[in-house]
Amino acid sequence: MTTLAIIGGTGLTQLNDLVIIKRERLDTPYGAPSADFITGELNGKSVIFLARHGNPHTIAPHNINYRANIWGLKQLGVTRIVAVAAVGGITEQMKPAHIAIPDQLIDYSYGRKHTFFDDVNYPVTHIDFSYPYNPKLRTLLITAAANANITIVATGTYGCTQGPRLETPAEIKRMAQDGCDLVGMTAMPEASLAKELGIEYAAISVVANWAAGTTAEEITMADIEHNLHSGMANTAELLKAFIAL
Numbered sequence: 001m002t003t004l005a006i007i008g009g010t011g012l013t014q015l016n017d018l019v020i021i022k023r024e025r026l027d028t029p030y031g032a033p034s035a036d037f038i039t040g041e042l043n044g045k046s047v048i049f050l051a052r053h054g055n056p057h058t059i060a061p062h063n064i065n066y067r068a069n070i071w072g073l074k075q076l077g078v079t080r081i082v083a084v085a086a087v088g089g090i091t092e093q094m095k096p097a098h099i100a101i102p103d104q105l106i107d108y109s110y111g112r113k114h115t116f117f118d119d120v121n122y123p124v125t126h127i128d129f130s131y132p133y134n135p136k137l138r139t140l141l142i143t144a145a146a147n148a149n150i151t152i153v154a155t156g157t158y159g160c161t162q163g164p165r166l167e168t169p170a171e172i173k174r175m176a177q178d179g180c181d182l183v184g185m186t187a188m189p190e191a192s193l194a195k196e197l198g199i200e201y202a203a204i205s206v207v208a209n210w211a212a213g214t215t216a217e218e219i220t221m222a223d224i225e226h227n228l229h230s231g232m233a234n235t236a237e238l239l240k241a242f243i244a245l
């Protein structure tokens, strides 16, 4: 039996078509999660939804209690997470308002509480992270996109920065040289914490803007909001097609 959770990011603080059954505020050994866990039904299938930045959207990426969020989902029996997040597009194919299903990850964040395996109750544990995004779950998302006729980019390397500021053009240039296609602020440590607890994890990255320096223009919040609006509409359709599989 799989139990699905959707973590919503910027532009997806709530799932509009979710029929809400229950809201739960959980306490965890790591402190408070970002928001209530919402159990509901999306197209007749059971889903647990969590707003990563809180509802309303007030928790900055570096202040998110990733451990409490993932621990809470595990307590609720979640076996599979689809994480939705806004990103900047670095490489050519990652156009604003488009969706990507990343397959690799580079972590540039710092100072975040990033592991469950650092207290005396756990022996030293090194998880394998060859596949930061679950291949089986990624394939399902890619199939769902094809079924729903939604154009996606089916791979990509996500670079996770600390934020909350956006990057300098020089930082983006370095990330491009490192092989990053996308830049965001929240995939880590979310992805590795899920892996530590044995939860399947994959992401829908919604491109909100061209990353800094990849075009001559500065990045405006108005452009980001505009692109996210259409990207998130497609994301909602993609989630419904995924749930129908």
Ligand code: HPA
Residues within 6 Å of the ligand: 086, 087, 088, 089, 161, 166, 167, 183, 184, 185, 208, 209, 210, 211, 212
């Ligand atoms: N950089 C980092 N995170 C982001 C961006 C960006 O340009 N756009 C949306 N999330």
